[in-house]
Amino acid sequence: MEIERKFLLRDDSWRRSAGEVVAIRQFYLGRRDDFSVRVRIVDAAQAYLTIKTGAGLSRGEFEYPIPLADALDLEPARIGRVIVKRRHRLPLGRHVIEVDVFEGDLAPLVVAEIELESENDLVDLPAFLGLEVTGDSAYSNALLALSGFSDTSSL
Numbered sequence: 001m002e003i004e005r006k007f008l009l010r011d012d013s014w015r016r017s018a019g020e021v022v023a024i025r026q027f028y029l030g031r032r033d034d035f036s037v038r039v040r041i042v043d044a045a046q047a048y049l050t051i052k053t054g055a056g057l058s059r060g061e062f063e064y065p066i067p068l069a070d071a072l073d074l075e076p077a078r079i080g081r082v083i084v085k086r087r088h089r090l091p092l093g094r095h096v097i098e099v100d101v102f103e104g105d106l107a108p109l110v111v112a113e114i115e116l117e118s119e120n121d122l123v124d125l126p127a128f129l130g131l132e133v134t135g136d137s138a139y140s141n142a143l144l145a146l147s148g149f150s151d152t153s154s155l
Contacts (some may be wrong), residue, residue, distance in 0.1 A: 002052070002061035003116040005123075006139055010130040014099055014112070018088040024100075027078035028145050036142040039071050039078075047071030052142075056135040057119055080145035081105070095123055102144075109149055111139055 026040040038050045047068045053060035075082070084104050090097040095114055102109040111133070114123055133139045138149070 001058060003058045003119055003121070004113050005057065005116065005132060005134045006136075007112045007114075007125075007129040008131045008133060008139075009099070009110050009112055010128050012128075014088075014090060014097070014126070014128045017090050018099070019091065020089045022087050022089075024085050024087055025082060026141065026145075027075055027082045028080055028142055029074065029077060031079065031142045031146065038142070039066070039074050041068065041071050044068075055137070078145075081148070083141055083145050092123070092126065097126070097129075106144055106149055109144075 023043050024040060025044070026038055028036055028038050030037040034053060034055045036052045038052070040048045040050060042048070045068065047066050047070065049064050049066045049071075051060075051062040081104075083102070083106065085100045085102045085106075088099040088101065090099065092114070095116070097112050097114050099110065099112045101107075102111075112129055116123070137143050
């Protein structure tokens with residue numbers, strides 16, 4: 001089970017506390033309401049197949065490592081665009097904020113996620129987090145892969 005909140009960012013002040021950065025390349029093999037199958041390649045070295053179910057704050061998430069060669073062979077079967085982003089990890093007490101900086105035609109979109117231990121988990125949110133978009137499908141990676149992003153007014 002994945003329990004996470006998603007936010008847009010107010011400013012770039014998060015960069016002062018950014019730690020580890022990974023390069024992510026991901027694409028989708030299938031998607032329908034409340035269900036997606038994704039392949040993610042991390043730092044051009046490791047690959048994962050992920051199945052997500054449900055919508056909103058809590059979702060089913062099933063993730064499996066796969067050979068990098070298999071991930072590359074699957075890419076031509078994708079639906080939609082390949083998503084390219086850099087993920088920055090920021091410590092926040094017992095939590096971690098992951099800030100995704102999208103590249104290519106999804107730039108300048110920047111989204112932050114915080115994984116929670118439960119739906120009632122309280123988090124003292126830093127000031128750089130802006131509008132909460134948890135559950136807003138326009139900010140789901142699957143929909144971004146299929147439709148892109150056109151609402152730049154909130155960026």
